Amino acid sequence: xxxxxxxxxxxxxxxxxxxxxxxxxxxxxxxxxxxxxxxxxxxxxxxxxxxxxxxxxxxxxxxxxxxxxxxxxxxxxxxxxxxxxxxxxxxxxxxxxxxxxxxxxxxxxxxxxxxxxxxxxxxxxxxxxxxxxxxxxxxxxxxxxxxxxxxxxxxxxxxxxxxxxx
Numbered sequence: 001x002x003x004x005x006x007x008x009x010x011x012x013x014x015x016x017x018x019x020x021x022x023x024x025x026x027x028x029x030x031x032x033x034x035x036x037x038x039x040x041x042x043x044x045x046x047x048x049x050x051x052x053x054x055x056x057x058x059x060x061x062x063x064x065x066x067x068x069x070x071x072x073x074x075x076x077x078x079x080x081x082x083x084x085x086x087x088x089x090x091x092x093x094x095x096x097x098x099x100x101x102x103x104x105x106x107x108x109x110x111x112x113x114x115x116x117x118x119x120x121x122x123x124x125x126x127x128x129x130x131x132x133x134x135x136x137x138x139x140x141x142x143x144x145x146x147x148x149x150x151x152x153x154x155x156x157x158x159x160x161x162x163x164x165x166x
Contacts, residue, residue, distance in 0.1 A: 009122060016125050016139055016150065017118040025148030028138055030054040033063055033107030037074070040106050044071055047149075054138035054146040055110040061144040064110030067134050074109045115140045116150050126155050 009018060019025050029047040031040055033055050044053060053071065055064040114132045116125045116139050129137055129152045136151035 012121060012123050014122050015118065016116055016120050016122065019122075019150070019154075020118060020139070020148060024154065025139055026050070026136075026151060026154065028054055028146050028149035030056050030060075030138070030146045031106045032056055032058065033105065033110065035106040037104055037106075040066070040071070041075065044068070049151075050149050051136045051151065052134050052138065052149075053106070054115075055106050055113075056146065060146075062113050062115055062138060062140050062146055064107070064113050065115075065134075065138065066106060066110050070109055070111060115144075115146075118142075118147065122155060125150060126152070129155070 016025070026049065027047060029043050029050040031043050031053060035043070035055075040053070044050075051068045053066040053068075054062055055066060057063045114128070114134070114137055116128050116137050118139060118141055120128065129135070129150070135153070136149055138146040139148040139150050141147050
């Protein structure tokens, strides 16, 4: 481990990029705005710890987010009632129906884009997360392309690492 990796993180001086360098950013989940709902369900299932899915354009730039609450709202409000009314008897069958109902694409259920930048300090990232009302947000590079996921609970323990100044 290099000396920089051993140095404690400081919430006012350390950057989100420092977390990335130390391998502390979580894997993220991203889909394009035209992703059909069934594939969105599969993306969420592949990264169950991610509470906010990044929605990107064709160039990979962040254009919106889907918080897990919005995802579950779409899933349970639209997929399962439709499944109950039809001849669908399984989650797999419900997913087959999901692509043809009220929310056929990720772009139709996404919310406005919110993110944390690699250049943000840990303090700024914490504030951005708190103000967003979400427990986690995509981390983006200078080109607004997702490069990781930052969860509020991942930042809190870093405060414990801050050396005390006398």
